[in-house]
Amino acid sequence: MKDKTAAALLAFFLGGIGVHRFYLGQTGLGFLCLIFCWTFIPAFIAFIDFIIFLTMSKESFDFKYNRAYFQQPIVNNYVPTPPTPPKDTASEIERLHELKEKGIITQTEFEEAKRKLL
Structure with a gap:
């Protein structure tokens, strides 16, 4: 299960090379950060991610990144219809x-x- 604080710290310290994206399971974005790390654009985006992770609630972080660890609620919308008269x-x-x-x-x-x- 992914931790919000660990993701924020990885984004702050190693976000320029996309380590936080690999940690969150977003390997495609992680490789893009690795490819363009020399432009410092991924470092700027990682700093924004760092701020977002710090301000994000634990529930919204879990909903976005830890959805596989929580059981989806079962919604039962069955409404019985009366039987048709013969x-x-x-x-x-x-x-x-x-x-x-x-x-x-x-x-x-x-x-x-x-x-x-x-």
């Missing part, structure tokens, strides 16, 4: 007959649906 067989056959009369379904589709209902 349909009246006679009204369903009448509805199918109207669909057949309008030409929406064929005679064979009507017969098959009626057979399923009965």
Whole structure:
């Protein structure tokens, strides 16, 4: 588990070569700091990281860098729906007959649906 104070100290003392990024598991950014360490831009960014780590709360640091060590909360959003009332067989056959009369379904589709209902 990564420590906020250790990350801040690494950023202050060895941040110019990206050691704090390697410590936090950000190897891509760590290699970028190593490649451009001669420009002193990574040292400037590491100093800003140092200040951010010092002002960041422990909870937000853990949320950002130690998320794998904490169990994710299980959110249960299941809302039961009431069961649908059984349909009246006679009204369903009448509805199918109207669909057949309008030409929406064929005679064979009507017969098959009626057979399923009965």
